[in-house]
Amino acid sequence: MTTDVHTLVVGGGQAGLATGHHLRRAGIDCAILDAHPRVGDAWRRRWDSLTLFTPRRFDALPGLAFPGDPDGHPGKDEVADYLAGYAEHFALPVHTGCAVTALRPAADDGFVAETGTGEWTARQVVVAGGAFHTPSVPAVAARLAPSVVQLHSSDYRNPAGIPDGDVVVVGAGNTSVQIAAELAAAGRRVTIAYDELGTALPQRLLGRDIFWWFSRLGTMGLSGERGIGARIRAQNPIIGTDVRGLLRTVRRTRRVVDAERDALVSADGTRHPVATVVWATGFRPSYPWLHVPVLDDRGAPVHRGGVTDRPGLYFVGLPWQRARGSAVLGWVGRDAEFIAGHAAAAAGHDRTAVRTG
Known part of the structure; x- marks a missing residue:
């Protein structure tokens, strides 16, 4: 069965939902395809204690406040439920359990998407997933013995799921220090491996949440291409973790360069x-289903602010797509509005309509 829609959004996370909302505001017929069984499942599958850095007042998608104490920080399940509620509130056309297995150019300059439940045709496509889909694990992992338990941070749930014995957490970001701190607090023997961490920032500064300051100073809107934004992008600040206190409870070593069976x-x-x-070593972009020549040699999208050279094909939700907040829950809506505006203009609609909600 083939279903035709004007604009197809691939991915039903926060980026896809915000984009769908703006497209609907502009009067564009769209559908959002999500591979997960439920809206929000990408968040539900993250580690149990995960709590956002950002307070609820900065976690809303366009048009719907995030419920609860605006100065409190939601857990990952709360975020998942908010996303599901967002899709329901705006009656967004989300099709769950609908993974795109191939996206190709159509003969009429549109696109054809193949899924496990049928084929879709569209004049435009917004790719709103794939940037955080595939774990990045160093090649040295293959040299460890089968007796060594290995898992990527995306598969970590809690200390109870980690076998007895020495644990090495590899990585230099917020995820690595958070997991190392949780394991150490549970009495595990932990080593954290990295060369250099970004600047450690407190969750609160002068009585205000750090993101209140970021918002006031415009930090989340900075481009990563130059100036202060480029420095922040290179440093990858550690937010809310007492790094000095952590290093009193865990061992620290330099970055991992090799493996020898059990070491x-x-x-x-x-x-x-x-x-x-x-392995708290991040993710790599992965679009094995995207058969349109818009990827570079590393498999990452080639774009300008999410707009590709292929007419009608866009991306949203990429890290630093247009600014520091591009892949952050409470700021992704700005890029979604920008991309929906381009899509509306290309469709002959009033692009200013996307700003009305």
Whole structure:
């Protein structure tokens, strides 16, 4: 069965939902395809104690406040429920359990999307997923013995799921320090491996949440291409974790450069016997289903603010797509509005309509 729609949105997370909302405001017929069984499931599958850095007042998508204490920080299940509620509130045309297996150019300059439940045709496509889809794990992982338990941070749930023995958490970002701190608090023997962490920032500063300051100073709207934004992008600040306190409870070693069956080898040559490795090493872009020539040699989208050289094909939700907040829950709506405006103009609609809600 083939279903035709004017604009297809691939991905039903926060980026896809915000884009769908703006497209509907502009009067564009659209459909949102999401591979998960329920809206919000990408959040439900993250580790149990995950809590957002951003307070609820900065976690809303366009047109619907995030419920609860505006100065409190929601957990991952609360975010998932908010997204599901958002889709329901605006009656967004989300099709769950509908994974796109191939997207190709159509003969009429539109696009054809193949899914497990049928085929879709569209004049325009907005890709709102794939940037955080595939775990990035170093090649040295393959040299560890099968007896060493390995998992990416996306598969970590809680300390109870980690076997006894020494744990090495590999990574230099917020995820690595949060997981290392949780494991150490549970009494586990933890080593964290990195060369350099970004600047550690407190969750609260002078009585205000750090994101209140970011909002007032315009930090989340900075481009990562130059100036202060480029420096922030390179540093990847650690927010809300007492790094000094953490380093009093865990061991620290240089970045991992090799593995020898039951041990990891750090950059200074130190060998670290290990029972479990948590690879908090981020994600790589992955679009194996995208058969349109808009990706570079690394498989990352080539775009300008989410607009590609292929007419009618857009991206939203990429890290630093247009600004620091491009992939952050409470700020992704700005890029969604920008992309929906382009799509509306291309369709001959009034692009200013996307700003009305």
